Amino acid sequence: MEPVHLIVNGNAVSAAADPETPLLDILRNQLGLMGTKFGCGLEQCGCCMVLVDGIPEKSCGKLLSAVAGKEIVTIEGLGTPERPHLLQQTFIDEQAGQCGYCLPGILISAKALLDRNPSPSRKEIAEALDDNICRCGSHIRILRAVERAARLMREGAVR
Ligand code: FES
Numbered sequence: 474m475e476p477v478h479l480i481v482n483g484n485a486v487s488a489a490a491d492p493e494t495p496l497l498d499i500l501r502n503q504l505g506l507m508g509t510k511f512g513c514g515l516e517q518c519g520c521c522m523v524l525v526d527g528i529p530e531k532s533c534g535k536l537l538s539a540v541a542g543k544e545i546v547t548i549e550g551l552g553t554p555e556r557p558h559l560l561q562q563t564f565i566d567e568q569a570g571q572c573g574y575c576l577p578g579i580l581i582s583a584k585a586l587l588d589r590n591p592s593p594s595r596k597e598i599a600e601a602l603d604d605n606i607c608r609c610g611s612h613i614r615i616l617r618a619v620e621r622a623a624r625l626m627r628e629g630a631v632r
């Protein structure tokens with residue numbers, strides 16, 4: 474089996490697996506990146522979202538062969554507990570979540586949004602998060618957290 478080379482959170486890695494293996498399995502089971510969650514496995518819930526060359530994609534439906542040579546960013550690539558990404562901090566500040574299971578995927582989608590649109594309306598935020606389901610019903614606080622991060626970024630806070 475030819476290893477597939479990709480870049481994950483800035484590091485070159487190679488994965489030796491069936492090319493039809495979902496990227497989610499590679500991230501969690503081979504690379505030990507457990508922040509990306511398995512929810513439905515059917516591209517319906519968004520909790521497995523990662524950035525693939527800057528675009529949010531559901532990693533449960535993305536085959537290893539389709540990400541060869543691509544740049545992947547997972548939740549571990551956003552920030553650390555010591556140095557959280559601004560979005561991670563505003564989610565904490567707004568208490569935007571209960572169980573937190575959906576949040577890695579939501580943070581990835583929110584980051585992609587703010588990277589391309591620093592001043593999203595609430596409607597645009599909701600649309601950008603349309604593929605992410607929060608079963609705890611924290612949607613309003615999640616919207617507030619993204620709005621707060623966008624405002625702070627516009628005011629000059631470091632991403
Ligand atoms: S686990 Fe991938 S969309 Fe639900």
Ligand code: FES
Pocket residue numbers: 569570571572573574575576606607608609610611
């Ligand atoms: S905080 Fe529990 S699913 Fe979103």
